[in-house]
Amino acid sequence: MQEMIYTTPEHEALREQVARFLAREVEPQAAAWEEQGFVPREVLRRMGQAGLFGLMYEERYGGAEADAMTNLVFAEALSQSTFAGFIITVLVHTDMASPHLHHAGSPAQKDKYLRKVVGGELITAVGITEPGAGSDVAGIRTAARRVSDGDGDHWVLNGTKMFITNGVMADLYFVAAKTGPGRREVSMFIVEKGTPGFSVGRALKKTGWLSSDTAELVFDNVRIPATNLLGEEGKGFYSVMKNFQTERIALGAMAVGHCQQALKLTLDYVRQRQAFGGPLWDQQTIRQRLAMLDAKTRAARQFMYHCAWRVTQGHDIVQDVSMLKALTGELVNEVVQTCQQFHGGMGYIRETAIERLWRDARVLAIGGGATEVMLEEVAKRY
Structure with a gap:
């Protein structure tokens, strides 16, 4: 896929850094983490030591003072893993919990905690x-x-x-x-x-x-x-509402990442899977449905980047981000379920990537703001 006008060489370098970390530290071990039910602390500490836990935070606490676009690139790069339990463990720490300390913490509170949060010594x-x-x-x-x-x-x-x-x-x-x-x-x-x-x-x-x-x-x-x-x-409600925008962009990135990986897995599978005298790719209905799902995914990705860009410009983005969360939460379920269908029986076998994506995608239409709630947020702003 051609790269986007929103990103810079620095963003692409971050994307490559995250890809290397996933290949080295996550993908070889993550199946075992699924069995034990948690991500090892030493892996999270290494992410912190690599500078990946404080992209938007102040340099004095070990952060990079980056903008919302950089944070989105990180979330999307992280979401190229097919192990969503690992992804959400990290994104809760970086985009959903610790921003409360970053946004509202007093100097004394930040001095006490934030460097350790950025370094992965404290998980939030x-x-x-x-x-x-x-x-x-x-x-x-x-x-x-x-x-x-x-x-x-x-x-x-x-x-x-x-x-x-x-x-x-x-x-x-x-x-x-x-x-x-x-x-x-x-x-x-x-x-x-x-x-x-x-x-x-x-x-x-x-x-x-x-x-x-x-x-x-x-x-x-x-x-x-x-x-x-x-x-x-008495102002915590408004703090939560503010932070929901960062959280929902990250969840949108997670959904788009799942769509991308499901399509990649399925394109590879239908090209080599033989049925009815040839590869499944020869079946017109399969080719066309995958093409449409890819089109929807690319459109959602562009909208996601547009939302992050609007954050960097200081715009009110509640309606846009609510649309994004509703759209991507539903889209990822459409994409992953269709891709699982095209895997046939193998799509229902535990430990295959497409079956894991199918299980993990369902909650993205629920957590962080259910689709119905998001659509109400959109509608009341017309």
Whole structure:
């Protein structure tokens, strides 16, 4: 595929760096990670040491101070792997959790944590979703109340979070909790692993993303210092909404990457698979359907890059990014399911790449904003 006008030689060098890392550190071992249910910490540390965990963060903390376009190139390059559990483990750390510290953290909070986050010494998770509140962030019930006693000023957190990626393995959690009676009176807090009263309720077994750990988190009178408030009290809802745009572009990149890999695998397969007296590629319906899916994928990729470019220009992109998330979440399921169909029985065999992509793609129409929610975000901005 011809390269795009949005990218620079520096972007392409980053893409090649990520490809080398995948070939060396991920693809040979990732099948074993699917069995164990998590990505080894030493692999994540090596990513951090390679400078891949802080592309948009300040140089003083080990970051590259790059823009949204660079971050998209990273996410798309990472998504050329067919092991989505590894991909989401990384993207939650880089694009969904640690940006809360980058955007809203005080100088003292950044000095304490951010260099270690960028270096891969601390892995992060974000606690927003609850058993009764997912895309409806204002509906969360986890609550925090401020107390002052002989031990000083503290916040006390109570509640439960659900479907938290990196929930078991993370060291640092950015947690949303209600701090007032209004639906949007939400604040963000920094909670360290090992804080008394904070526990992993259970690790959750999933259909896909098998090498990412996912957990239920329990907060039972968790006392944290008042200084662990992240950003302004009562403004966490807006912080979450802001960060959703970065998250959804990254998920769009993940979906496009899955489409690209599924098409590549299937083109290779139908050209060598013999049936009805010749390769499957000779069947007109197969050629034409793959051509149309490739066209849709290329169009979605262009739109994705356009969204990132608009971020760099300072535009309001909520409607565009909501469109992107809805479009790519549905497209990846169409592409991967069709490609799996063209693999016949082999497409249903565990440990084949196309079967893994099929399992992993399904959640991309759900997580990070379900398709229906995204379309409502689009519609109410007309």
